[in-house]
Amino acid sequence: MPPDSHNRPPVTAPDWQAPKSHRSPRVSHRSTAPTGRGRACRVPDCDLTISTNHGIFCNRHQMAYRRHGDPLQTGLEVAELAPFVRTVRRVIDRNKDRVSWPAIFARWDEAVGVCHAIEAEARAGKTYIRWRRQAAALIAEIAENVEASRVFELVAAVYLYAEIRPERFASDAGFNAEVLHVVRREAKAGRLFTVGAKSSISYRLLSGRVSTTAARFIIDALGNVSLAAARAETKRLKALEVKATEQRQAIAAIE
Ligand SMILES: [Zn+2]
Numbered sequence: 001m002p003p004d005s006h007n008r009p010p011v012t013a014p015d016w017q018a019p020k021s022h023r024s025p026r027v028s029h030r031s032t033a034p035t036g037r038g039r040a041c042r043v044p045d046c047d048l049t050i051s052t053n054h055g056i057f058c059n060r061h062q063m064a065y066r067r068h069g070d071p072l073q074t075g076l077e078v079a080e081l082a083p084f085v086r087t088v089r090r091v092i093d094r095n096k097d098r099v100s101w102p103a104i105f106a107r108w109d110e111a112v113g114v115c116h117a118i119e120a121e122a123r124a125g126k127t128y129i130r131w132r133r134q135a136a137a138l139i140a141e142i143a144e145n146v147e148a149s150r151v152f153e154l155v156a157a158v159y160l161y162a163e164i165r166p167e168r169f170a171s172d173a174g175f176n177a178e179v180l181h182v183v184r185r186e187a188k189a190g191r192l193f194t195v196g197a198k199s200s201i202s203y204r205l206l207s208g209r210v211s212t213t214a215a216r217f218i219i220d221a222l223g224n225v226s227l228a229a230a231r232a233e234t235k236r237l238k239a240l241e242v243k244a245t246e247q248r249q250a251i252a253a254i255e
Helices: 059-068 078-094 101-123 130-145 148-164 172-187 208-253
Strands: 191-194 201-203
Touching (some): 059 172, 078 148, 101 148, 101 208, 130 172, 148 208
Antiparallel strands (some): 191 201
């Protein structure tokens, strides 16, 4: 299976995700779109205006786009993800004799090894791609702070969430960004500063390429197996539901 096809339910890909090179000249900024401040944000139903000359989103949606990969994506809260994490733990436990979990967690360790190699080669003076090296450094930092099994729990929880409530994710880009976001938060990797209460931790904004590459490292390593775990669990829940319905109907049929 190619790494990109994680076979989640189809999500809409808004036009702002289209690569620039694929845009028809008819709709390019230069020929038709006005530039300058005060234009309307491109997100439908957003009344705010754009405060930069060449942006396409208002400040709020631009920030969401940078932090969460999509102007309409919001961050998954710890408490919001918690029930899915607990479910993943139960899935692991239920399958502990049937599935070689260490082999699955080893896929993460391999990805981390690749990231260490990227850093080592760059230090040895080989040419490197700056954002790829930054993404590798972020993965290495995460791995220093979080166990492989915990990374898997979190990633699989996001996949399970998307199976159960796909509408919580604005797009594939939003989904990928949240995979990185939850793992990065757990690792406290790239934490910039803390202001007062624990909820006001702020993270260094990554460039789009660094975030998508770091998310890619995680998803390539753990995406397929996370999806399989999420699918197996939703199938099991559905089967339980069917059984309960059948039992209710059987009871109702008794005269
Ligand atoms: Zn907006």
